[in-house]
Amino acid sequence: MTLFPATLRSPHFTPALLFVNTCGSFLVLVSLSTHVGSVTGSGLLAGAVLSAPWLPALLLAAPLNRLLARRAPERLVRLAEAASLLLTAAALAAPGSALLAVATGLVLARGFFEAVTRSATSVVLRGAVPAERLDRANTVAEIGKLTGLSVGAALAGPAGSVLSLRGLIAVNVATLALSALLAWALPTSAGGAAGEKGAEETAAATRLRIEDPVLRRLFARFLLVAFWQGFHTVAVTVVPLTLLGGGTRLVGVFVAMSAVAIFAGSLAALPAQQYLDRVPSAVWAVLPMPPLLAAVLVGRTAPTLVLYAVFLVLFEVAFVHFNNRLLAAASAEELSSVVTLRATLLPSGVAVSILVLGALCDLAGAVPAALVVAAVTFLVTAATGGTRQIWRRTVPEA
Numbered sequence: 001m002t003l004f005p006a007t008l009r010s011p012h013f014t015p016a017l018l019f020v021n022t023c024g025s026f027l028v029l030v031s032l033s034t035h036v037g038s039v040t041g042s043g044l045l046a047g048a049v050l051s052a053p054w055l056p057a058l059l060l061a062a063p064l065n066r067l068l069a070r071r072a073p074e075r076l077v078r079l080a081e082a083a084s085l086l087l088t089a090a091a092l093a094a095p096g097s098a099l100l101a102v103a104t105g106l107v108l109a110r111g112f113f114e115a116v117t118r119s120a121t122s123v124v125l126r127g128a129v130p131a132e133r134l135d136r137a138n139t140v141a142e143i144g145k146l147t148g149l150s151v152g153a154a155l156a157g158p159a160g161s162v163l164s165l166r167g168l169i170a171v172n173v174a175t176l177a178l179s180a181l182l183a184w185a186l187p188t189s190a191g192g193a194a195g196e197k198g199a200e201e202t203a204a205a206t207r208l209r210i211e212d213p214v215l216r217r218l219f220a221r222f223l224l225v226a227f228w229q230g231f232h233t234v235a236v237t238v239v240p241l242t243l244l245g246g247g248t249r250l251v252g253v254f255v256a257m258s259a260v261a262i263f264a265g266s267l268a269a270l271p272a273q274q275y276l277d278r279v280p281s282a283v284w285a286v287l288p289m290p291p292l293l294a295a296v297l298v299g300r301t302a303p304t305l306v307l308y309a310v311f312l313v314l315f316e317v318a319f320v321h322f323n324n325r326l327l328a329a330a331s332a333e334e335l336s337s338v339v340t341l342r343a344t345l346l347p348s349g350v351a352v353s354i355l356v357l358g359a360l361c362d363l364a365g366a367v368p369a370a371l372v373v374a375a376v377t378f379l380v381t382a383a384t385g386g387t388r389q390i391w392r393r394t395v396p397e398a
Contacts, residue, residue: 015144024175026152054347057115068336073123230353265316
């Protein structure tokens with residue numbers, strides 16, 4: 001059965017799909033994390049709930065890679081959204097006494113399907129968008145995902161005060177029904193599933209590793225984003241409280257400013273696409289560091305807020321740049337490995353960075369932690385020189 005005629009299906013539905021998917025997901029996730037924290041009094045458990053959706057993709061990276069290599073990506077998105085919808089709707093039948101446990105298990109189980117959606121939509125865009133417009137399409141998709149994340153997280157507080165946990169799950173069922181419908185609007189891959197390739201090519205595509213040395217160096221620089229994100233996750237509390245000597249109100253201001261700056265960075269990356277490739281990749285890796293160091297070294301509220309906002313804008317532009325470079329430079333055989341590793345290594349890198357830099361902030365403070373971030377960034381950038389010679393492979397138009 002075809003819900004959308006072929007003439008109406010388009011890759012341009014991808015940003016809307018990612019917006020709806022992440023908005024509903026983070027509405028429930030943030031609300032559930034807050035609820036678990038208030039019921040148990042444990043910040044650790046609340047944080048564990050927030051990180052739960054990324055665990056299944058990390059543990060099931062090899063099966064995810066095989067799916068992406070062997071199956072048509074638009075079919076994977078449809079199946080993933082349908083599975084998430086069925087699981088979430090089934091959770092509504094849980095009795096009140098078990099609803100909290102069921103909801104926690106739900107976000108954990110759905111993590112794999114959400115990783116499939118995020119990864120497979122990148123493959124859809126790669127196959128359906130002409131090479132000269134691929135950067136723009138990937139950037140708009142990232143903006144859709146980021147906007148959904150921000151809106152869902154922002155609505156969690158007001159919605160949680162009006163709706164019960166069961167009501168929030170019901171809202172998520174509605175958003176998943178819409179994202180499942182949008183999944184049917186994605187175009188069919190011109191070349192069919194990867195499983196229709198030759199046996200040798202298929203076997204190479206299902207190996208979860210990257211052989212291209214240039215692509216490896218690009219990926220190493222891309223993982224710097226995880227390192228920065230880990231520092232930022234710690235810094236939104238440490239900088240206003242310990243470095244600036246403020247209270248919870250300043251933390252709220254810092255968090256709000258950060259959200260606006262990251263969103264502004266993603267929007268700024270859209271018109272800047274035509275210029276990003278004219279600047280060496282190494283520049284985008286090190287450019288966020290001077291405002292970061294200046295922000296923590298100045299140690300005064302207004303200048304620190306402004307400089308840290310500049311850091312976050314450049315952070316987001318660098319993320320978009322490296323994300324687009326990875327997706328454009330990957331060969332057809334390595335594309336599934338790239339999107340799988342992106343979906344698994346990035347969140348795990350953030351988690352490790354949070355632990356390491358959080359401990360460093362506790363022991364030495366925010367300034368030494370920022371100096372470590374800058375030092376690691378410069379070292380990785382210097383060690384991964386030579387990524388400029390391959391920017392884009394020829395991608396056949398669908």
